Amino acid sequence: MTTYRALIAEDEPLLALTLVQTLQRLWPELQLGGVAEHGIAAVQEALAQRPDILFLDIKMPGKTGLEAAAELAEDWPESTPFPLVVFVTAYDDFAVEAFDQAAVDYILKPVSDARLLKTIERLKGRLGQNQQRAAELERIVSHLRTLLPAPSAASERLAVIRAAVGNQVRMIPVSEVLYFEAADKYVNVVTADSESLIRISLKELLPQLDPAEFWQIHRGTAVNIKRVHTAVRDDAGKLFLRLHGRSESLAVSRIYAHLFRQM
Template sequence: MNHPRALIAEDEPILAYTLQQTLQRLWPELQVCGVVDNGASAVQEALAQRPDVLFLDIKMPGKTGLEAAQELAEDWPEGPHFPLVVFVTAYDEYALQAFEYAAADYVLKPISDGRLGKTVERLKPRLQHDVERGAELERIVGQLRSLVPGMPGVAGAGERLTMIRAAVGNQIRLIPVDEVQYFEATDKYVNVVTAESESLIRTSLKELLPQLDPSRFWQIHRGTVVNVHCIQAALRDETGKLLLKLKNREQMLTVSRVYAHLFKQM
């Protein structure tokens, strides 16, 4: 491949500059098509620029690097190759064992020529093989299953909710968690949907997830968590998109690529 392109997402300007300069020295053919300082911009620019390589800082304002990778995996269009993802992290060697186990590429801060050089040497041959590039989306989805909190198989923390407190006018309504069919993120709120009603609670899905029983409530999209006891069937539409039919409900819920593996046997 001639002139591969990279996008850097790093919120510390000095580190972003260092990474860009080191890449130019170690990989002169690589063109840096953009540098952004937050996760939301990383998603926006990656979808617009379609880079070959994406360097994602783990901790960024708004969205983390893992959340940005998850959103890209869900929204990436059919056809173009998914970028090779390299996580940039300040974690120590013990925390990095999780990345090694998931076969994720990473660069440890502070950035060194030796470590970045090894990453460059791993990336170059992968960019030259279309068959392997075609499997990149599946690879990053597999990594995210191990690395993103809230996914089935990733242990949560804290006490499990048994009751949801939702404001309805001047009253507080208590909703048993077992009656919830699904939770849906809406800006700064979460919509709590039962068979009889919908109620907004002022929290984020990220804050809510660790309090839910992971054997009962599965995240199926970055903005949706469903009660598996309410699922009637998993169906595919004419475009191949996976949809969930809930019991006694006409509305269908969309399952993103990241979570589609949960329903292979349905």
């Protein structure tokens, strides 16, 4: 008999314990790899354990379940089948409708035996189909494109970046920026001939940029699409962008690779 492993990500201890106990009762053969208490831990533990199934709470500190799934889709090794993902959510009409439309597996809090049994049967069926498991990464990537929230619009777009360089402030026209790259609590502003750090997160910066000009290509990178020279795939199928005026190539994650399909 094949043994399958699961990881639970849930920040509410009582709900996590309830889900663990219910799974142990309804699916005793399933091996549980513990509980991740927030979204960052969920990503770390999933990459370390490489489970067959992920139960991801939607609202967690650090990263939401959707953000954790998106990061895993970007970083998951090609040699390992991507886990089946089940989102766990409090009852919310909008969230449930979105999951239904995207055909994503989800269970509602509080978890009922009847609903979890249906999910278990669905999971067992999909786990037993090797061809379907092989396509799971593309499936979740496709769904995440539907479910991930769009960046909020800013009332005004940035025209100039003010970057501190020593005791001076450098004024960088946004039109000259080739790409923005997340660097811990900072963002690296890269032009053809310089790099400067500004103290803002990429998540905070993105709504201030023109989405027609700057495209997010990775959770940590937004590129000036007007400065892209070519999009090239390597032997493994991974997509990279080459820019005018720079020698490095920028990796495009699976989530955003569809933006560069031939039109």
